[in-house]
Amino acid sequence: MRMKAAVLHQQGLPRPYVETKPLVIEEVELDPPGPGEVLIEIAAAGLCHSDLSTIENLRPRPMPIIIGHEGAGVIRETGPDVHGLQKGDHVVCLFVASCGDCRPCRKGRPNICEGGFAARAAGTLPSGAKRLKLNGEFIHHNSGLSLFAQYAVVDQSALVKIPKDVPLADAALFGCAVMTGAGAVLNTAGLRAGEEIGVVGLGGVGMSALLAAVAAGASRVVAVDMNPAKLELARQWGATHAFDARDPDCAAKVREATSGGLDTVIETAGAIPALQLAYAIAARGGEVITAGLPHVNSAFPLPAFNMVSEEKAVRGSYMGSCVPTRDIPKLLGMYRRGTLPVTRLQSGTIALEEINAGFDRLAAGETLRQMLLPNG
Template sequence: MKIRAAVLQTIGAQRPYSDTQPLIIEELVLDPPGDHEVLVQIKAAGLCHSDLSVIDGNRPRPVPMALGHEAAGVVKALGNGVHDLKLGDHVITVFVPSCGHCAPCAEGRPALCEPAAKANNAGTLISGSHRMHRADGTSINHHLGVSAFADHVVVSRTSLIKVDASLPFHHAALFGCAVLTGVGAVINSADIKAGQTVAVIGLGGVGLNSVLGALVAGAGEVIAIDLDNSKLALAKELGASQTFNSAEDGCVDTIKALTNGGVDCAIEMAGSEKALEFAYQVTRRGGTTVTGGLAHPDKKVAIQQVSLVAEERTLKGSYVGSCVPVRDVARYVSLFRQGKLPVDKLLSATLRLEQINEGFEALAAGKAIRQVILFDD
């Protein structure tokens, strides 16, 4: 079938993206689903820094590539071997499929699935296949097994989570990345306990979800930190106890004084090595620093090694919020329905596919939290 998709031909385009137009809307040929694959009509897709990091070259990927990974849609066709979905089901996409057999999957850590990591880096589905092509036969690479900036996609069955049809698509889409990554980093990776103090550094869509996650986990104090005062104001509106602009002189010392030596856990979601160093500095002796930010692979962090030992610090990564999507999506959607996880407040704007470059310029400029592309029927 023929589809429309936003394709990145080269990485590292100059800004503003609204002028340079790094993403081109193309008509592509989409193959039918293979074994254990599903055809999904995309209804809503979120613009995320993980997409932006491919555009600007911070996360190099093979091109040409159809971007997008955070989405919601409707099942339109089933490949052989798919028996637990039916036509018309509403689903969200998850950007790490899982084989179910490698060591991480066997340990209950599907976010670290080894075949999925290999496929995502190569720009294929987990089967190793490409399902999108130009008319001349040129294969278009898949972004994280999804390529959601398209009106239809073919994905692995394990890239999908079924959701209730009453959940609006523009809200449902957020649960595939921003919510899983941000809330999961707090609940799963950091394992926050009631009453603990938490700092979140970097208040994009994922970081603000971490703020919400810390609140729902019962943190005694949630400190939100960013360079943008408008994001600090939103964090305060969402329930953050304190907010700080990290550019202010003495910010680290102020936070440590406020928290009697540092926070129990600092969560870095800015995707910056400087932000991670800041997070480590505001963590108390014996505390935990978690990072879910994805900086350029060449970037390195300088920390005092002896502090890890003498202060019994923990420094750990969090990918997809250390989530088990088939378990956690339902939990987080339930919290959303109860009003305890108001992720809808993070939605900055809805866009048409033709506005995608303008949307990424707004994201790069720090003028948007979460923008969602809506697709017509």
């Protein structure tokens, strides 16, 4: 079938993107789903900083490619050997497909499945196939999804079926921002009621972490960002304290306000200075959970002596350490009860033709989640 999609031909073009147009709206050919694959019509796809990082060339990818990895839609066709999913089902897309058989999958950690990562680097679906063609030539899939398009063919393990009464633009958020941010708090950190937490970086992911921390009954939620408007929003949404990361005394002020720092600090900015700040505001015996993704080659110098003498820890969190078939229904349950009000993360809707402007706004730090509606 033919469809409209936003194709990235070249990474690293300068801003403003409304002028350099890294994403080009083109007519793309989409092959039918193969074994274990499903065709979905994409209802909504969020603009995530990880997509921006791909446009910026912080993560080299094979070109041309269709990016977009946070979304939800409706199944229009199933290939052979698809189980438990059928035409008409509503689904949330997962940016890590899982094989069920590799070492992490066997340990109950499908979010770090080895198969998914190999396919991602090659720009294919998990089967190794490519289903996207531009002018008769194959182009690449991103994270096995490629959601900045009207339709996508994806592996069945990259989908979680959801109830039909959940608005699909809200459902889309669960595919990345909510799983990543709320998962970092509830799974990776295992936050319990009465505990305290800090969040450094208040984008779609960080604000999801903040909402989950409030929902879980944290006694103290410290929000840190460089954008005063986001600090104000964080206060309104339940942060007990908010600090400006641009203040050179930020770490000292957080430590003073929290009697020596926080037991858990979630880093959701994707910048080394933010990670250093997160480490600095973690208390003696505290832990930094980092979910931000800076340049693929960037390094974080760990203060080796201090880490030992204060028994501090730093741990990564990918896709919120989620087991999606367990956690998406759980997080949706919180959303339906009103304790995880993620609709507020939406910063309006955009059409495919407005996508470059959308990434300019995300790069300027002005938005949380702009929702692309590729089918209007």
